[in-house]
Every structure is written in structure tokens, then in C-alpha cells.
Amino acid sequence: MYEILKKEVMSETVKLMKIKAPLVAKKAKAGQFIILRIDEKGERIPLTIADYDRKKGTVTVIFMEVGKTTKQLGTLNVGDFLLNFVGPLGQPSDIKKYGTVVMIGGGVGIAPLYPVVRELKQEGNYVISILGARNEKLLMLEKEIEEFSDEFYITTDDGSKGHKGFVSDVLQKLIDEKKKIDMVMAIGPVIMMKVVANVTRPHKIKTLVSLNPIMVDGTGMCGGCRVSVGGETKFACVDGPEFDGHLVDYDNLMLRNRRFICEEEEACKLAGV
Amino acid sequence: MAVKKTKHPMPEQKPKDRIKNFNEVPYGYDEKTAIEEAKRCLQCKNSPCVEGCPVEIDIPDFIKQIAEGNFDKAVEILKTKTNLPAVCGRVCPYENQCEGECTLLKIGEPVAIGRLERFLADYERKREVKIPKIAKPTGKKVAVVGSGPAGLTCAGDLAKMGHAVTVFEALHDPGGVLMYGIPEFRLPKEIVKAEVNYIEKLGVEINYDVVVGKTITVDELMDEYDAVFIGTGAGLPRWLRIPGENLDGVYSANEFLTRVNMMRAYDFPNFDTPVKIGKVVATFGAGNVAMDCARTSLRLGAEKSYILYRRSEKEMPARNEEIHHAKEEGVIFKLLTAPVKFFGDEKGLLKAVECLKMKLGEPDESGRRRPVPIEGSNFKIKIDTALVAIGQSPNPLIPRTVKGLKIGKWGNIETDEDGRTNIPGIFAGGDIATGAATVILAMGAGKRAARAIDKYLKSKKK
Numbered sequence: 001m002y003e004i005l006k007k008e009v010m011s012e013t014v015k016l017m018k019i020k021a022p023l024v025a026k027k028a029k030a031g032q033f034i035i036l037r038i039d040e041k042g043e044r045i046p047l048t049i050a051d052y053d054r055k056k057g058t059v060t061v062i063f064m065e066v067g068k069t070t071k072q073l074g075t076l077n078v079g080d081f082l083l084n085f086v087g088p089l090g091q092p093s094d095i096k097k098y099g100t101v102v103m104i105g106g107g108v109g110i111a112p113l114y115p116v117v118r119e120l121k122q123e124g125n126y127v128i129s130i131l132g133a134r135n136e137k138l139l140m141l142e143k144e145i146e147e148f149s150d151e152f153y154i155t156t157d158d159g160s161k162g163h164k165g166f167v168s169d170v171l172q173k174l175i176d177e178k179k180k181i182d183m184v185m186a187i188g189p190v191i192m193m194k195v196v197a198n199v200t201r202p203h204k205i206k207t208l209v210s211l212n213p214i215m216v217d218g219t220g221m222c223g224g225c226r227v228s229v230g231g232e233t234k235f236a237c238v239d240g241p242e243f244d245g246h247l248v249d250y251d252n253l254m255l256r257n258r259r260f261i262c263e264e265e266e267a268c269k270l271a272g273v
Numbered sequence: 274m275a276v277k278k279t280k281h282p283m284p285e286q287k288p289k290d291r292i293k294n295f296n297e298v299p300y301g302y303d304e305k306t307a308i309e310e311a312k313r314c315l316q317c318k319n320s321p322c323v324e325g326c327p328v329e330i331d332i333p334d335f336i337k338q339i340a341e342g343n344f345d346k347a348v349e350i351l352k353t354k355t356n357l358p359a360v361c362g363r364v365c366p367y368e369n370q371c372e373g374e375c376t377l378l379k380i381g382e383p384v385a386i387g388r389l390e391r392f393l394a395d396y397e398r399k400r401e402v403k404i405p406k407i408a409k410p411t412g413k414k415v416a417v418v419g420s421g422p423a424g425l426t427c428a429g430d431l432a433k434m435g436h437a438v439t440v441f442e443a444l445h446d447p448g449g450v451l452m453y454g455i456p457e458f459r460l461p462k463e464i465v466k467a468e469v470n471y472i473e474k475l476g477v478e479i480n481y482d483v484v485v486g487k488t489i490t491v492d493e494l495m496d497e498y499d500a501v502f503i504g505t506g507a508g509l510p511r512w513l514r515i516p517g518e519n520l521d522g523v524y525s526a527n528e529f530l531t532r533v534n535m536m537r538a539y540d541f542p543n544f545d546t547p548v549k550i551g552k553v554v555a556t557f558g559a560g561n562v563a564m565d566c567a568r569t570s571l572r573l574g575a576e577k578s579y580i581l582y583r584r585s586e587k588e589m590p591a592r593n594e595e596i597h598h599a600k601e602e603g604v605i606f607k608l609l610t611a612p613v614k615f616f617g618d619e620k621g622l623l624k625a626v627e628c629l630k631m632k633l634g635e636p637d638e639s640g641r642r643r644p645v646p647i648e649g650s651n652f653k654i655k656i657d658t659a660l661v662a663i664g665q666s667p668n669p670l671i672p673r674t675v676k677g678l679k680i681g682k683w684g685n686i687e688t689d690e691d692g693r694t695n696i697p698g699i700f701a702g703g704d705i706a707t708g709a710a711t712v713i714l715a716m717g718a719g720k721r722a723a724r725a726i727d728k729y730l731k732s733k734k735k
Binding site for chain 2: 023024027037041042043044068069083084085086087088089216217218219220221222223224226227228233238249251252255256258259260262263264266267270271
């Protein structure tokens with residue numbers, strides 16, 4: 001059993017939880033994820049690690065309430081327990097000196113971007129961060145990420161904060177200004193990652209994306225999370241979750257992520273969430 | 274009195290009833306039938322059946338006790354060699370092992386050894402499970418990675434020898450393939466849990482949610498334990514490698530069965546994990562896992578459940594009993610048929626599979642006749658779900674993360690007969706060493722490894 005030590009409301013539909021999980025905290029690295037199950041009847045869901053504290057033995061996850069499990073998770077409070085919490089899973093981000101990196105987070109994808117931003121900065125990179133959301137209320141971790149960024153941009157679809165438009169607009173502008181960029185990382189909605197990859201592809205800028213497909217076991221056993229990367233089938237759980245953004249088949253990923261939409265609605269309705 | 278030439282029939286659920294539920298198909302022998310069946314045993318002096326048993330059970334001895342009505346004594350004999358009799362009594366391929374060697378085969382059917390084993394295990398479970406004598410503590414600690422049949426057997430045997438055993442399991446339930454793979458109607462999960470409970474009563478501690486290779490490494494385990502046994506199985510699904518395999522509606526057998534068995538998707542939305550199969554399901558492959566997929570599909574409400582296999586019935590690797598059960602339940606066998614492409618609609622939803630008819634050519638290296646495509650025989654079948662059950666490879670997580678560990682050409686961990694790897698103190702057994710095989714072979718490997726580990730620990734300086 002894994003105790004919830006802290007709960008914070010990040011935005012209307014996004015919550016943060018700090019979980020006591022010493023074994024996971026001991027090994028966690030930026031870019032990896034965990035799988036949790038709330039109770040005996042629960043499903044296993046993957047969440048990317050937003051932060052960890054090895055000394056205190058805690059792991060932080062930030063999640064958007066989109067389905068039955070995340071909505072139910074959002075109703076839990078400090079002192080409640082999760083039945084299962086396993087990890088760290090997947091390959092960690094390759095933290096090294098690239099030079100100038102552009103770090104792009106969209107919506108709840110801002111959360112897993114944070115530890116990567118921090119560690120790339122500590123590694124001596126020049127960090128340009130671009131955070132985007134539909135509106136100001138859906139932004140998060142602005143201060144935390146700005147602290148580790150040399151340049152910092154905000155975009156909102158409705159213009160309620162920062163640039164009115166998309167993260168890719170800012171990226172395009174940086175490229176047009178002939179900024180020398182050594183690596184771009186994008187974490188967020190699949191469509192955002194697809195657009196970012198399309199922007200960098202003609203300029204041959206190394207682009208990494210972090211994928212979050214449907215998973216069951218998270219250990220490479222079921223292949224539910226398979227994605228097509230450069231024409232090869234990869235498992236996001238063990239080969240990923242980060243992949244070369246120029247090689248991912250985003251359309252197939254979007255289709256596969258909608259596999260259980262009807263069932264999800266049914267489960268939500270039945271649970272009254 | 275002449276010996277009855279056939280086994281006493283196994284009472285079981287009628288096909289038309291059982292395809293509507295997930296309850297176990299056979300009910301098991303009652304005491305009277307078990308005694309009668311046991312009396313068929315000739316008590317051969319050379320006991321060829323024991324030769325056929327990977328875990329060396331003293332078969333004629335326990336059968337003799339059943340014949341005399343001494344069920345408790347029979348259980349005791351059985352459990353000196355196997356820690357999981359209720360599992361073996363259900364899923365062992367007896368026909369190729371103990372029963373395949375039975376002298377009675379010369380005049381008719383063998384003694385129903387498997388059914389008798391199951392009878393005893395069920396008899397004991399309904400009463401009080403006795404804990405055997407455990408050797409006094411040796412002070413040695415062993416880590417067992419994976420709680421499938423190999424790991425549980427190894428752990429149980431080591432505990433009986435007096436070693437302190439800790440099992441590390443990646444998932445949230447114990448049993449490995451017994452829990453996620455084999456369906457409820459063939460191996461009820463309560464039975465797996467009861468068997469695991471017995472292993473725990475022997476003093477074995479099981480830690481869940483630990484992915485060895487990620488949460489903790491084998492090297493770290495070696496710092497803390499005197500020996501490590503790796504029994505992480507063959508968890509990596511194989512694919513058909515044909516176009517359209519990533520469409521919505523194509524599942525690996527592992528994903529499908531894990532959703533249904535371990536996550537209980539058959540009870541959705543009471544349980545949270547969904548599965549959807551539509552009306553027509555095609556399972557590719559003809560092993561036991563394929564039969565499990567095809568039969569599970571019927572129980573989930575499929576109107577048609579096909580087995581598509583590129584060779585003929587004779588080459589099907591599944592046990593006869595499983596094929597027989599599948600046929601009884603209405604699974605449609607399309608043999609000498611190989612898939613070439615999946616088709617989906619504009620939403621990426623699976624709609625059909627294109628196949629080729631095959632004919633049998635010369636035998637290949639496995640000795641089975643090689644299927645050869647018949648040019649221009651292409652045809653399409655409309656399907657809603659495809660289940661790919663063409664085998665699994667060893668799980669690469671541990672082979673990839675232990676420095677210096679010798680790996681075979683299929684990604685398996687190389688070991689000797691008794692499970693020794695090239696690194697002293699690290700042992701492995703079951704599917705991770707041999708590639709996908711059977712529950713009982715994994716148990717046999719766990720048993721031999723336990724003996725080798727015991728020997729290794731005793732040879733080490735105090």
C-alpha cells in the first residue's frame with residue numbers, strides 16, 4: 001500500500017499527488033513513468049514521474065482527470081492509500097550537454113517536462129522552455145520551470161496569457177530567427193507533438209517526444225502500448241516512452257489511444273464521475 | 274477381475290452452458306470414482322509413469338493410497354515432490370508425460386493420473402492444508418525473481434530446505450502465467466491463490482510491484498542475498514509482422530488474456546479494465562494459448578470464434594483435450610490458412626483479414642511438414658478482433674540488465690541442466706531459460722535449480 005502524502009490542485013482538471021514509494025523514488029529518473037492501481041477492481045494506469053525525492057522516499061505524479069481512474073484518483077486525499085504503485089518504468093531521458101535545448105510542454109505534459117528541464121539545465125545546457133495550454137487556468141509549474149530556463153515563453157490558445165496561439169508558433173519563430181537549436185523535446189497532446197515534429201523536420205533538428213499510450217502491465221508483456229516508429233513496432237513501456245519525434249506514426253497512436261473511449265464513458269457514467 | 278480399459282469419464286459442464294460462463298469446465302472426480310480409477314493402476318515395479326514426470330512424483334505410491342481410501346496419506350506422498358498439485362492436476366500435458374508412459378496404454382487408456390492428482394489437491398484444499406516439516410533455518414537468503422510456476426516451485430523447495438526465501442513479483446498478483454495467462458475456466462484464480470498461500474505458509478515472503486531490472490537490479494539483489502533464481506518467463510509477445518497489425522482490434526494473446534484473466538475484463542464495468550471483441554474473432558496460432566483465446570472469446574459473447582492455423586490439425590501444438598474442448602464449444606478451425614494483411618476502416622478499426630491457403634510441403638527442422646502458400650488462393654474474412662497467439666519469447670528485461678550474464682540466441686538466459694548460469698550464485702529456469710514451454714517443465718526446472726542452489730549455498734564458506 002502506498003500512502004498519499006500531499007495533494008494539490010494544479011488547475012481545474014489537473015491534480016498533483018506525492019506518494020510514499022521509497023523503492024521507486026530510489027531509482028526514479030526524469031523521463032520515466034510509474035503504473036498505479038487504486039484498488040482491487042481498478043485498472044492499471046501509467047503516469048509519468050513529475051518529481052521524486054530519494055531521501056524522503058516520495059514520487060510526485062501530476063494527472064489530468066480524463067477517465068474513470070484518474071477521476072477516482074482525484075477524489076482521494078492525503079492519508080489515503082493506493083493499492084499498487086510500481087516503477088520506475090521505461091527508459092530515462094538522456095540527460096547530457098546538447099548545447100541549446102528547446103523544451104516544450106503542452107497541458108498536463110508540462111508536468112513530466114519539469115524534471116527533464118531541471119536536469120538538462122544542471123547539466124549546463126542553454127534551456128529555452130515553451131509552455132502551452134488551452135487557457136491560463138490550465139497552465140502549471142510556470143515558476144518552477146522558469147527557474148531552470150534561460151528563456152521562457154507561454155502560449156495559450158485563447159490568449160489569456162502569453163502569446164495567443166500554439167507552442168509551435170514560438171518554436172517556428174525561434175527557428176526563423178536563426179537560433180541555433182541542438183535538441184527539441186516535446187511532451188503533450190499527440191497532435192501537439194506531431195506539429196512540433198513537423199516544424200523541426202525540415203531543419204533536421206533532433207526532436208524527442210514522450211508518448212503515453214494505453215498500457216496494461218508496463219513491463220513489455222502485452223504490447224498494448226505498441227507504436228510504430230520508423231516503420232518498426234516498438235513498445236512504449238520498455239523501449240520508450242521517449243522516441244525520435246520524426247519517426248513516430250502519430251496518426252496510428254491517436255487511433256490506438258481511442259480504443260476504449262466508449263467503455264471509458266460507460267465506466268464514468270456508472271461510477272458517477 | 275479384468276482391468277477396465279478406459280478412464281472413468283470426467284464429469285464436466287455441458288458445452289452449451291459453459292460458453293456462457295467463466296466457471297471451470299470439469300468438476301473433478303468424487304471419492305468413489307477416484308478410488309475406482311486408482312484401482313486400475315497395475316502398480317508396475319519399474320513405474321514408467323514416474324520416468325515421465327518432470328517433478329518426479331511417486332505416482333504408483335499415491336495412487337495405491339487412493340485405491341485404499343487413504344487420501345491424507347496420498348496427499349502427503351504427492352506433496353513431497355510438488356508444491357502446486359491443484360495446478361498440475363489441471364494444466365499438465367499428462368498424455369505426453371506420466372500417462373504417456375502408462376503400461377495400460379498397451380490394452381487401452383492409461384490411468385487418469387492427472388485427474389487423480391487434481392482429486393487429491395481439491396480434497397486437501399477443502400479440508401486443512403497441512404504444512405510439511407521444514408528443515409531448521411540455514412541462515413542463507415535466496416531471492417527468487419518472478420512468482421510463476423518456476424519461481425514458486427523453486428521458492429517452496431528452498432523454503433522446505435530451511436533457506437529464507439523472498440520472491441519479487443512485477444505484477445500485483447502472484448502466479449505469473451497461471452494468473453494472467455490461463456483462463457479462469459481452465460484454472461480458477463482462487464486455486465492459484467490457494468497454492469500460493471501454501472508456498473507462503475512454508476515461510477516464503479512475496480513482494481509485489483517490484484520489477485527486477487527496474488525497481489531493483491539483480492546485481493543489487495546479489496549484494497543482499499546469497500543466491501538469486503530468475504524465473505521471469507516468456508513474456509514477450511511474437512507478432513505476425515503483416516500490414517495492419519497495429520489496427521484497433523488486433524491484440525497479442527498476452528494483452529487479451531491479461532485483460533480478461535488478471536484484470537477481469539469479463540466482469541467490466543464492475544472491474545475497471547475493459548476489453549471489446551465484437552462479433553467475429555479470429556485467433557492466429559494453434560497452441561494451448563490460442564485455444565484459451567478462442568474459447569475465452571466465445572464466453573465474452575463472440576458469435577463466431579475462428580482458429581486460423583497455417584498447418585494441418587496433425588501439427589497443432591495444443592493438447593488434445595484443449596482442441597476437443599474448443600471444438601465442442603463451437604470454435605471453427607480454419608486450417609492450412611495463413612494471414613497476409615489486416616484491413617481497417619477510416620477510423621483505424623479492424624474489419625477484415627486477407628489470408629492465403631496453404632499446402633504441406635517437406636518436413637522442416639522441427640520435423641513438422643512445412644506449410645507452403647498456394648499462389649492466387651487469397652481470400653478475405655470479415656473479423657472484428659484478431660488475437661495473435663503464435664508464441665512468446667523470453668522477457669528481455671533481466672537479460673538486458675545483468676552485466677556479463679550469458680544470453681542465448683533467442684534472448685534466453687543460458688543455463689546448464691540444473692539452472693546454473695555463467696555467473697556463480699545466479700540461477701535461472703523455466704521459460705526464461707528454455708523459451709516458451711509448459712507449466713510443468715518450468716516447475717521441473719525450478720525444482721532442479723532449488724537443489725543446485727542448496728548445494729551451492731552449502732559449498733559456500735560460512
